[in-house]
Amino acid sequence: MKIHIIAAESGISFFSSLLNYGVTVKIYGNPSVKDFLLKDLKIKEDYISDRIQTLFLNSKPIDNINNAFLENGAALALSAAMPGTAGALFRKQGRYAAMRKQITYTDNIDVKKNKKGEIILKLFNMPARELADIIFESGVSIEKETLSLFLKNYNKGLEPYIRSIYLDCKKKDKKNFFNKYLKSGFQAINLKATFS
Amino acid sequence: MDKILRINMSGEVPGFKIEDLGDYEGLGGRALTSAVIYKEVPPLSHPLSADNKLVIAPGLMSGSAAVISGRLSVGCKSPLTGGIKEANAGGQPSQMLGKLGYAAIIIEGKPKSNDLYKLFINKDGVQMTADKSLAMLGNYDLIDKMKEAYGDKIGCMSIGPAGEMKMSAASIACTDTEVRPTRHAGRGGVGAVMGSKGIKVIVIDDSGTSIRAPKDKERFKNANKIFAEGLKKHPVTGEGLPAFGTNVLTNILNEAGGYPTNNFAFGQFKGASKISGETMAETEIARGGLATHGCHKGCVIKCSGIYNDKDGNYLTKQPEYETVWAHGGNCGIDDMDVIAMLDRIDDDLGLDTIEMGASIGVAMEAGLLQFGDANGAIRLLKEEVGKGTPLGRILGNGAAVTGKVFGVERVPVVKGQAMPAYDPRAVQGVAVTYATSPMGADHTAGYAVGSNIMGVGGKTDPLKPDGQVELSRNLQIATAALDSTGLCLFIAFAILDQPETFNAMVELLNGFLGKDFTADDVAELGKSVLKNERDFNAKAGFTSKHDRLPEYFKNEAFPPHNVTFAVTDEELDQVFNW
Ligand code: SF4
Numbered sequence: 001m002k003i004h005i006i007a008a009e010s011g012i013s014f015f016s017s018l019l020n021y022g023v024t025v026k027i028y029g030n031p032s033v034k035d036f037l038l039k040d041l042k043i044k045e046d047y048i049s050d051r052i053q054t055l056f057l058n059s060k061p062i063d064n065i066n067n068a069f070l071e072n073g074a075a076l077a078l079s080a081a082m083p084g085t086a087g088a089l090f091r092k093q094g095r096y097a098a099m100r101k102q103i104t105y106t107d108n109i110d111v112k113k114n115k116k117g118e119i120i121l122k123l124f125n126m127p128a129r130e131l132a133d134i135i136f137e138s139g140v141s142i143e144k145e146t147l148s149l150f151l152k153n154y155n156k157g158l159e160p161y162i163r164s165i166y167l168d169c170k171k172k173d174k175k176n177f178f179n180k181y182l183k184s185g186f187q188a189i190n191l192k193a194t195f196s
Numbered sequence: 197m198d199k200i201l202r203i204n205m206s207g208e209v210p211g212f213k214i215e216d217l218g219d220y221e222g223l224g225g226r227a228l229t230s231a232v233i234y235k236e237v238p239p240l241s242h243p244l245s246a247d248n249k250l251v252i253a254p255g256l257m258s259g260s261a262a263v264i265s266g267r268l269s270v271g272c273k274s275p276l277t278g279g280i281k282e283a284n285a286g287g288q289p290s291q292m293l294g295k296l297g298y299a300a301i302i303i304e305g306k307p308k309s310n311d312l313y314k315l316f317i318n319k320d321g322v323q324m325t326a327d328k329s330l331a332m333l334g335n336y337d338l339i340d341k342m343k344e345a346y347g348d349k350i351g352c353m354s355i356g357p358a359g360e361m362k363m364s365a366a367s368i369a370c371t372d373t374e375v376r377p378t379r380h381a382g383r384g385g386v387g388a389v390m391g392s393k394g395i396k397v398i399v400i401d402d403s404g405t406s407i408r409a410p411k412d413k414e415r416f417k418n419a420n421k422i423f424a425e426g427l428k429k430h431p432v433t434g435e436g437l438p439a440f441g442t443n444v445l446t447n448i449l450n451e452a453g454g455y456p457t458n459n460f461a462f463g464q465f466k467g468a469s470k471i472s473g474e475t476m477a478e479t480e481i482a483r484g485g486l487a488t489h490g491c492h493k494g495c496v497i498k499c500s501g502i503y504n505d506k507d508g509n510y511l512t513k514q515p516e517y518e519t520v521w522a523h524g525g526n527c528g529i530d531d532m533d534v535i536a537m538l539d540r541i542d543d544d545l546g547l548d549t550i551e552m553g554a555s556i557g558v559a560m561e562a563g564l565l566q567f568g569d570a571n572g573a574i575r576l577l578k579e580e581v582g583k584g585t586p587l588g589r590i591l592g593n594g595a596a597v598t599g600k601v602f603g604v605e606r607v608p609v610v611k612g613q614a615m616p617a618y619d620p621r622a623v624q625g626v627a628v629t630y631a632t633s634p635m636g637a638d639h640t641a642g643y644a645v646g647s648n649i650m651g652v653g654g655k656t657d658p659l660k661p662d663g664q665v666e667l668s669r670n671l672q673i674a675t676a677a678l679d680s681t682g683l684c685l686f687i688a689f690a691i692l693d694q695p696e697t698f699n700a701m702v703e704l705l706n707g708f709l710g711k712d713f714t715a716d717d718v719a720e721l722g723k724s725v726l727k728n729e730r731d732f733n734a735k736a737g738f739t740s741k742h743d744r745l746p747e748y749f750k751n752e753a754f755p756p757h758n759v760t761f762a763v764t765d766e767e768l769d770q771v772f773n774w
Binding site for chain 2: 013014016017020021051053054056059060061077079080081082083084085086087088089090095096098099100101102103122124125126128149150153
């Protein structure tokens with residue numbers, strides 16, 4: 001089942017919070033993190049180099065995005081530069097990277113080869129707000145548990161920003177749509193959102 | 197700031213005198229508090245005795261037009277660690293004391309009676325009044341009473357019931373721009389020392405004073421402009437911190453597997469998204485609070501906020517990352533409203549949020565209540581600690597005491613002080629600072645304040661594997677220097693990344709003081725502060741054995757990375773070899 005939401009642009013920050021919880025996206029082959037961001041997600045190169053300063057692959061901070069490769073089931077998280085000593089030391093190739101060397105991602109091209117697969121993508125803080133439109137417009141899949149957790153926190157905030165909702169191309173009543181939908185038997189939904 | 201207010205609480209009636217700076221000329225903030233403690237407090241004295249002193253020192257530029265320069269240092273021999281302490285706070289008092297010309301207030305001696313005093317300081321002098329009606333008031337009621345008496349243009353430093361009960365986790369509250377007691381000199385039990393001196397509140401009124409003039413107006417003005425612009429244009433100080441506050445780190449530490457959960461048992465918390473900075477900012481805005489707010493006038497970063505309850509009424513200021521962690525993930529609690537309530541109670545009772553979260557976490561580990569028991573945590577804080585029951589007094593004396601009383605091995609403290617929100621096994625460089633800082637476990641003791649451009653320790657290869665000891669050393673030196681200026685540590689990223697902003701900061705200091713300090717001088721200042729602190733601790737009985745993490749961090753692998761703390765004792769002993 002596919003859900004398509006047409007939402008007001010002013011609601012992007014509410015939708016972006018969903019990206020904090022993690023959404024599922026497809027990968028083809030074993031792209032490097034750089035290629036995935038640039039070619040699959042279509043994020044601009046200077047945004048990747050300047051704005052995305054903190055990245056984790058399977059919870060390991062990455063210093064070199066050209067030499068970190070995705071495989072089916074991986075979890076990738078993106079953040080801007082963060083405050084504090086912790087922020088400084090998690091930053092890619094930061095001056096204080098040695099302070100977290102025990103958990104740093106070590107270049108590993110020996111990933112499990114796959115032709116296609118899925119990864120969990122999480123976006124935090126500024127990248128979540130700034131990239132929400134392109135990520136949702138290209139479509140993501142969301143686990144039922146994630147959606148239900150998110151709606152528990154945001155349901156009231158979300159509805160006013162939704163202009164219309166389509167379920168498998170059929171227009172639906174937006175009132176309490178998600179709550180009703182959560183009661184059905186699905187495990188994950190495919191969600192696409194367009195902001196205007 | 198050319199005078200010291202020295203208050204002696206001994207004798208039949210407490211008295212005070214106003215002195216010149218003498219040997220302390222040119223010092224401010226932490227450099228001044230640590231110099232006074234080193235020189236004047238017998239290292240073996242009891243922290244709650246007449247021999248200990250409480251030193252309150254605005255940063256060097258506090259009270260001037262320098263942006264974000266209103267941080268205050270509070271020093272003493274700590275009842276929590278038994279060593280030297282500097283606790284740093286925001287709020288209005290630093291700027292006000294600076295404008296009144298006080299480089300420090302030194303409170304010494306001990307009253308003979310059980311009287312509780314209030315101090316009123318304004319341009320005309322100092323009044324000390326015994327006032328029993330203030331006894332056991334929470335900070336919020338106390339400040340309301342002070343506003344009734346002195347108007348709402350005041351700034352206050354006060355203790356709550358925890359300070360009066362001389363609990364080792366007691367803080368000193370500093371009022372914010374709305375005259376609320378929300379900014380705390382939190383760590384090390386400084387509130388207990390104020391309580392032992394019989395002082396409940398210091399009321400400051402700077403009416404009729406002007407801002408402190410720089411020695412070189414043009415140099416200062418230009419530097420201030422470039423410095424402020426640098427802070428505003430940097431993504432961390434100009435966007436991330438104002439939008440989300442320090443709690444933006446919850447998602448990051450959790451993702452990194454370095455978020456100590458359920459009393460440091462594992463590194464990821466399922467409920468992290470519910471209590472993250474992103475969620476908190478959305479909640480604050482939706483409830484008519486504020487996600488961007490400065491703790492004192494002149495702050496251009498504004499990392500704080502106003503947290504309203506579900507009905508839109510003020511509950512507390514935006515809790516910081518360490519508070520959200522301590523009362524949240526560390527205790528398995530994922531309800532933002534409960535965490536905000538615990539923050540409010542801490543502020544009202546006058547308690548360090550990190551220490552109290554750690555104490556409750558240890559109590560949970562001991563089986564007093566379950567991890568995740570939000571109502572139980574509120575009850576412990578309000579009904580036990582707040583009322584000073586025997587159990588409350590155990591908890592209010594910190595995680596180490598709580599662990600000892602209840603026979604818990606996993607007690608996350610160094611030198612008796614609870615660790616903040618970064619697990620030592622996942623971020624081992626921070627753990628080097630936890631272990632070796634003269635303050636006890638303290639995340640702000642080795643802040644990433646751009647030691648490289650300060651010239652401390654030369655250039656370190658960021659990816660060199662063995663740099664943790666060297667980096668910790670450099671950061672501790674740079675932080676000690678910055679803590680002396682009155683500037684907030686959160687300027688760190690802007691001065692780390694933007695050489696012109698770092699240069700503007702040095703110029704700002706030089707323009708203000710009429711000096712020509714170089715980066716080397718700043719590093720020397722940092723070293724001298726640390727030397728005083730280390731020497732004091734050595735004379736108080738501290739040895740290299742105290743510069744260690746609890747053993748279990750070396751033995752218990754920490755999920756999800758399953759790592760143990762691997763920095764050797766020999767390496768730790770090299771931190772202060774400069
Ligand atoms: S950045 Fe935050 S902590 Fe620092 S002075 Fe401003 S409001 Fe206070």
